[in-house]
Structure formats: structure tokens, C-alpha cells
Amino acid sequence: MKINSISTYVLNNSQRSIVSQAQSELDEASYEAATQRIRDPGLKLGRQTGRFVENENQISTLQGLKDSNNLAAQRMASAQTALQSLVEASSKDKPGGSLIQFNKALMGDSVSATPATMQSAAQTALDSFVSAMNTSYNGEYVFGGTNTSQPPFDYYKAGSNTGTSKIVQDTFRDYFGFNVDDPQVANISADDMKSFIDGPFSKLFDDPSWNTNFSRAKDGEVMRRISPSGENADISASANDAGFRHAMKNMILVAEFGNIGLSSAAQGTISDRARASSNNQSTGSAVNEIITSASNLGNSQSRVTNATNHINAQLSILNQTRNDMIGADPSEASAKMIQLQNVLQISYTMTARIAKMTLADYI
Missing domain, CATH: 1.10.287 (Helix Hairpins)
Incomplete structure (x- = not known):
């Protein structure tokens, strides 16, 4: 063997x-x-590899749109939160937004509301307003309109005689011929104060002065493609909208001139013009205009949400196809x-x- x-x-x-x-x-x-997933799709799929590649391209496109929509939705949500801090209705447990509180102070008892308390209320509301308008998300200022790289407003300190406050006080001096700390302010009549407010002071908040001295926001839509069919939505909000201008105008009016020693008649004119101006630029009207801006933004939010839901449904089908092919x-x-x-x-x-x-x- x-x-x-x-x-x-x-x-x-x-x-x-x-x-x-x-x-x-x-x-x-x-x-x-x-x-x-299988290690080598090409080996398993053979001639079906082309179909798989097309399916993957569709998933990639839809996922990109979904990610973009999520960023847009979060940006608009940040804007809505800021707007709510201004115009949220008051309730038993909540004092309301800062503009609501300021308007309530304007509408309150004029006897108990001293010039000092009104001036303080206006400055507090102004601080909250500027902070809300300078809200940013993911490095973009959401109320900048098409200028998302800069905050719309600088901090405004009434009576500081610097920056925009100096421009407002210079306008007062140019009109009356003396500064706000001059004893002659006590001699300003109600009619003279009304003419100043409706004239040179109000013009500060019109173009081109508004964009030159106050706002860095740029008008224009910020459009985003939100669906594979090419549907677009405007996701922008601008501090240049009328409601924001009128609100800022009235807060600055009271903050700058509400406690400078005016006569009671002239003092009353300031509160009257901020509360119910003849050209529909009262604080109450500004609140309503801001609520309208929030509503318009909400419409865009709804469209983005609906588009994202449709994309999710498409992704579900495509992912199931992918799983059937290479799962x-x-x-x-x-x-x-x-x-x-x-x-x-x-x-x-x-x-x-x-x-x-x-x-x-x-x-």
C-alpha cells in the first residue's frame, strides 16, 4: 500500500x-x-445597475431639497418667535409682547403715567424691538430682507447724542432752534410739537432717510425652491416693512421727547401722536401690520411644510425601491x-x- x-x-x-x-x-x-445593504450592488444587479443609479440620484436630489426646506423652516420659525415677542397678545398669565405692553402704556391712565415712566417704557420696548429685529439663524439675519449678512439695526439709546439718536436730536434742534435740554422746551406749544412730529420727525422714517440712518435691511424677496416641480417660496422678512417703521418711530418719539420738560399740552401731543396718529401710523396700527407680516410668513411656512411632506412621501417610495434592489x-x-x-x-x-x-x- x-x-x-x-x-x-x-x-x-x-x-x-x-x-x-x-x-x-x-x-x-x-x-x-x-x-x-449588500456589499457589491453591481455584482447583484447586473443590467439593473442603471436603474439603481437613477434611483440614487433622485434620492439625493430630494434629500437636498428636504434639507434646504428644513433650514428655511427653522429660519422662518426663528422669525416668528421674534415677532411673537413683540405682538403676542396679553393674557392673565402673560403680559404680552413688548409692543403690546408699550401700546397699553400709551392707552393707559394719563394721570398715573408720568413722563419718566412713559419714557422708560418706550426705551424698554425699543430695546426689545431692536433685539428681536436683529434675530439671526445659521449666520443669517432673518429680518434683513436680501441683506442677511448684517443686523438691520444698531442698538438705540435715546438721549445719548450719538449715532441715530444724535440725528433725531439734531432734527429737533434744527426745527425749534434749541436743544432738547434747553429750558425753552417748556414754551413749545401743542401745535408746534404736532407740526414737528408730523413734519421733519416723521420724514426721518421715510425713504431715503430710513435706510440711510436707521435700517440696513434691503428690500427684495429671498426665494427658495421647495419642491422637485420647481415651486418657489419667499422665506424673507424685512425690517423695512411699514409696521416695523411705524413702531420704531413711535417708540423713539416717546423715548427721545417724552421726558424733556415739555408743557402738559405738548407732552399730551406726544402720547396722542404715538397712540392715534392721523396718518394711520399709530402703535396699534403698527401692531396690526406686524401681525399681517407674521401671517404672510406663516403662509410660506405652510407651503414649505406641505412641500416637505410630499418629498418625504416620495423618499419613502424611493428608499423602498432601493431596499428591494440592494437591501x-x-x-x-x-x-x-x-x-x-x-x-x-x-x-x-x-x-x-x-x-x-x-x-x-x-x-
């Missing part, structure tokens, strides 16, 4: 091929268990991993034992 020759070298090489194949299959099973069963892949790990462990054990074999053990 002939006995074939055998050696530890031959045995080692046989285990090496088993280990190599098992390791390759283990890598593939690990990938499939982790991603729930892998994670449970099956995990079970295969365990089997292959056992095979590798046995192979390593056998290799170690073979490596220890020596002819000297049998002599």
Missing part, C-alpha cells in the same frame, strides 16, 4: 486559503449587518458573521496546533 506524502507546510497552506476566504466573507457580512437582511448577516467567526477560530486553532508539530515528537 502506497502512502501519500504529507507535511506541516501543506497543512498550513490549506488553512491559509480557508482563513482568507472566511475573512473576506466576514467583512462582507459585517458590512451588510451594519448598513443593511440585506441584518439578522441573516449577523448569523453568518457568527458562523464565520467560529470557522476562523477553528482555523486559527488548527494552524497553531500544526505549527507546534515536529518530527521529534514521533521519534
Whole structure:
């Protein structure tokens, strides 16, 4: 009887091929268990690879639109939160937005409302207003219109005689011939104060003075494509809107001139013009205009939400198609991993034992 020759070298090489194949299959099973996708789609799909690539391109396009919509929605939500801080209705538990509180102060008891308290209320409301208008999201100022890189307003401190406050006070001086801290302010009549407010003071809040001295916002729509069909939505809000101008005008009016020593008649004119001006620029009208701006922004929010819901439905179908084409069963892949790990462990054990074999053990 002939006995074939055998050696530890031959045995080692046989285990090496088993280990190599098992390791390759283990890598593939690990990938499939982790991603729930087959390792080589082209090998499985063959001529259907083109269909798979087209499906992936559609998913990528829709996902990009969805991400863009989510950013737009969050940006508009930030704007709505800022607007709510200005015009939220008051209730038993909430004092209301800052403009609502300022308007209530204007509409309140004129006897108990001293010039100092009115001036303080106006400055407090103005601080909140500027802070809300300078709201930013993801590095963009949401009330900047098309100028999203700069805050619309600088901080405004009434009576500081710097920046825009100086321009307002200079306008007062140019009209009356003396500064706001001059004792002659006590001699200003109600009619003179009314003419000043309706004339040079109001012109400060018209173009071009408004954009030159107050606002950095730029008019224009910020359009975003929100659906694969090409539907666009304007996601912008601008501090140049009439409501914001009128609100700022009335707050500055009271903050700058509400406590400078005017006669009671002239003092009453200031409150009257801020409360119910003849040209429909009262604080109450400004609140209503801002609510309209919030409503318009809400319409865009609704359109973006509807478009995103439609995109999600399309993505669901496309992802199911992807799964049907290249999906892998994670449970099956995990079970295969365990089997292959056992095979590798046995192979390593056998290799170690073979490596220890020596002819000297049998002599």
C-alpha cells in the first residue's frame, strides 16, 4: 500500500486559503449587518445597475431639497418667535409682547403715567424691538430682507447724542432752534410739537432717510425652491416693512421727547401722536401690520411644510425601491458573521496546533 506524502507546510497552506476566504466573507457580512445593504450592488444587479443609479440620484436630489426646506423652516420659525415677542397678545398669565405692553402704556391712565415712566417704557420696548429685529439663524439675519449678512439695526439709546439718536436730536434742534435740554422746551406749544412730529420727525422714517440712518435691511424677496416641480417660496422678512417703521418711530418719539420738560399740552401731543396718529401710523396700527407680516410668513411656512411632506412621501417610495434592489437582511448577516467567526477560530486553532508539530515528537 502506497502512502501519500504529507507535511506541516501543506497543512498550513490549506488553512491559509480557508482563513482568507472566511475573512473576506466576514467583512462582507459585517458590512451588510451594519448598513443593511449588500456589499457589491453591481455584482447583484447586473443590467439593473442603471436603474439603481437613477434611483440614487433622485434620492439625493430630494434629500437636498428636504434639507434646504428644513433650514428655511427653522429660519422662518426663528422669525416668528421674534415677532411673537413683540405682538403676542396679553393674557392673565402673560403680559404680552413688548409692543403690546408699550401700546397699553400709551392707552393707559394719563394721570398715573408720568413722563419718566412713559419714557422708560418706550426705551424698554425699543430695546426689545431692536433685539428681536436683529434675530439671526445659521449666520443669517432673518429680518434683513436680501441683506442677511448684517443686523438691520444698531442698538438705540435715546438721549445719548450719538449715532441715530444724535440725528433725531439734531432734527429737533434744527426745527425749534434749541436743544432738547434747553429750558425753552417748556414754551413749545401743542401745535408746534404736532407740526414737528408730523413734519421733519416723521420724514426721518421715510425713504431715503430710513435706510440711510436707521435700517440696513434691503428690500427684495429671498426665494427658495421647495419642491422637485420647481415651486418657489419667499422665506424673507424685512425690517423695512411699514409696521416695523411705524413702531420704531413711535417708540423713539416717546423715548427721545417724552421726558424733556415739555408743557402738559405738548407732552399730551406726544402720547396722542404715538397712540392715534392721523396718518394711520399709530402703535396699534403698527401692531396690526406686524401681525399681517407674521401671517404672510406663516403662509410660506405652510407651503414649505406641505412641500416637505410630499418629498418625504416620495423618499419613502424611493428608499423602498432601493431596499428591494440592494437591501440585506441584518439578522441573516449577523448569523453568518457568527458562523464565520467560529470557522476562523477553528482555523486559527488548527494552524497553531500544526505549527507546534515536529518530527521529534514521533521519534
